[in-house]
Amino acid sequence: MEERVKRDIITVIDNLLPLLRRTPVDAERLKELSNHTIHNASIYQDSGSVKIAIVIYALYKLKLRGKDCPKIADHLKNIRAMLKQGRHEEFHRATNTAIQYLSNIDKKIRLYIDEVIKSAQIQKGYKIFDHGISIAQAASLLGISQWELRSYVGSNIPRDLIPDRVSFSERLENARRMFQ
């Protein structure tokens, strides 16, 4: 893992832990922290940044709905410790455990939590795509299919479309020539 990414994830967790002690939790700040990790995920495409982004985003969604996650702070401290000690395999295991913990919070809402995780993956995939990474690469990074990501991308109109060097008219004329 790149040293810069490692430092960044530790900083994010250091910012996150005090937030979780407050009542009520500042959900929008949670969302900001999740988005921050996506910059690194786009550049370095390390699974650590991606998973942390998913954990924080899922936490944000749960907090928005007033759901309690009493042990998440312990999970995050463990993730931080593994990362700081350079124990990368244990770091990934700890992150997976945190995701699993969020999924298991309440068996009755297990399906909902799975949807939150899936939604987090898709949302973060969209963010990575929005940064300029291809849809296929973003989908692969998040472990989702292009079908899932494309249907989300289409319904989120980007704020700034990049103008095409090849004009639409030129493309259409090329297509017409092929089908004459």
Add this chain to the structure above:
Amino acid sequence: MKYLVFDTGSIISFAMNNLLFSLKDLKTRFGGEFIITEAVHQELVEHPMQTKRFKFEALQVLKVIKEGTITVYKNEQLGPLTQDLLSKANASCLAHHHPMQIVSLGEIEALAATIILKGEALVVDERTTRLLVEDPAALALHMSKKLHTTVKLDQAALGSFRSQTKDVKIIRSTELALIAYEKGLLDPFLGDYPRSTLIEAFLWGLKLNGCAISEEEILRLIATETALPTGKSTS
């Protein structure tokens, strides 16, 4: 023999907009072969067959392949060329001196197939691949803005990539759907509505399912196409 090569996204666009039926007729009019590669087949069919949500769409794509409308292309040259292009593409954009993996295997394999087959065009909706071939500076600028960091282009990698892809023409599923419209293939869906409604319907459908077409282009197209006497417009 003429070839039109498709990447994953363009077929997904057609599937999600119930336009797969038009490919058979389009292929006949094209007078050649419609091609996908094995990596694209994996993304289109094999991957969603393991999920619940898009399984039926995957089966619909499979039907089109089994009917022979789309052919899965295999060639021993494809692997080496794909890897060569992929490594150059993913070395071309740098952030913090770090090369970014901006494209994946399926997209580049489709591009490689287009080069080997000297295809008429590559049908790709996906913005990043198109920009890499047509306007990499614009891609780097966009990424710089979004990542709040300067994204630089590795001119050696990019130059080599572009020299290999310079003859590749790119069209989108939008243009293909418009050809289907102009050939009258979508006329059965007109009903009592004016032609502008039909064009608006399928163009917005394509856009909302991920095809990079702007609202401005849609409005311009509606205005242009409905000014003509029939749906079989300019061809």
